[in-house]
Structure formats: structure tokens, C-alpha cells
Amino acid sequence: MKKSARMQILVNLAKQKENDVAKRLAVQQAQVESEKEKLVQLEAYSEQYRSERNLIGLNAFLSTNYQHFVDRLGQAIVQQKQQIARVEQESNFVRNQWVKARGKTESMDWLKNKHLTSEALIEDKREQSQSDEFAMQRFILAKQS
Template sequence: MKKTKRAQLLVDIAKRKEEVIARQLAGDRAKVEQDKSKLEELKEYAGQYESERNLLGLSAYLTTNYQHFVDRVQQAIKQQEAAIGRSQQQADMTMRQWVEAKTNTKSMDWLKNKYHTQELLVEDKREQRQSDEFAMRRFRDNIR
């Protein structure tokens, strides 16, 4: 098997790996966006309850329960912000892996092209040698 064909196998493997990582990156980015959307919903929900509390005349007992509920919503917001951080870290890590895979694919492709160029040069030299031998035989045949 020629070096070009072996290198093409490496290029194909590298491309498949790059595509898998690209799909993972798309999923990770979608997760970040989904987490951000969920955070916005929680913030909107908390804002609505906060504004309603100010409008309602609640007893001390209900105010305490209401405040506990709002505190739990605030805790959920903090947890969601942490989830966004984790999702973003995962997306960043996957992005670095994708860049590395892309670089690897380009390297393998460059190597394949280098081997192809070398093989063409060898083939050209062989053809030139055959042509020279043919011309030399013809010349000798004409001299005789």
C-alpha cells in the first residue's frame, strides 16, 4: 500500500474524530443556551413573586412562608448559575478538543499531500528514465 493511501486512512480517521467532537460541541453549546434560558425563567419567576409580595397585604405568618419560598427560588437561581458555569466549562473543553482534532486533521492531510507529491516525483523520474532508455535504444538502432 502506498504511503498516500495509508495517510488517507489516517486523514479519514482524524476527520471522523473531528466530526464526533463537533457534534459534541454543538450539544454542549445547546446545553449552555438551555441553561441560560432556564435561568432567565427563574429570574422572571422570582421577580413576579417579589412584585406580588409588595402588592399583597400578607399576615406575618404568610409573609414568612412567602419569604421562604422566595429564598428557595433564589437558591434555585444560584444553582442554575452554577450549572451554567459547568456547562460553559464543558463547552470550552470540547472546543479545545475540537481545535486540537481540526489541527490533527490538517496535519494528516498535509502529510498525505506530501507523500502524494513524493510519489508523483518518483513516478515522473521513472517515466523520464523509461523515455530516456527508449530514446537511447532508438538512437542505437538508427546508428546500426
């Protein structure tokens, strides 16, 4: 088996690994977007409650409960921001894995192409040698006739 054919097997394996990592990256990026959307919803919900508080008159007891609820919403927003940071960190890690996998695939593909070029040159030289040998044999046979 030629080196280029063996290298093609390695290139295929590297591409498969790259594709697997790319799929994980897509999942991670979708999760980041989902977490960001949750944050936007929490912030909108919190803002809605803050603005409504000013519009409705609440007694002291209801006002305290209302404020506790708004405070819990604020805590949820902080936790959601932390969740986004964790998910983005995971996404960046997977992105770095993909970059490495892509680089490996490209380098193996380059090496395979180098072997293909080398094999083509060797084949061209072999064919030229055979052609020269046949021409020489015809020349010798023509002189003998």
C-alpha cells in the first residue's frame, strides 16, 4: 500500500474526529445562546416587576413580599450570568479542541498530498525510463535489421 493511501486513512480518521468535535461545539454554542435567552427573559421579568411596583399601591406587608420576590429575581439573574460564564468557558474549551483537530486534519492532508506528489514524480520517472528503454530497444532492433 502506498504511503498516500495509508495517509488517506489517517486523514479520514482526523476528519471524523474534527467533525465530532464540531458537532460538540455546535451543541455548546446552542447552549450558550439558550442560557443568554434565559437571562434576557429573567431581566425582562425583573424589570416588569420593578416597574409595576411603582404603578400599584402596596401595603407594607405586600411591599416587603414584593421586594423579596424582586430580590430573588435579582439573585436568579446573577446565577444565570454565572451559568452563562460557565457554558461560555466550556464552549471556548471545545472551540480550542476543534481548532487543534482542524489543524491536525490539515497537516495530515498536506502530508498526504506531499506523498501523492512524490509518488507521481517516481511514477513519471519510471514511465520515462520504460519509454527510453523501449525506444533504445527499437533503435537497436532497427539497426540490426
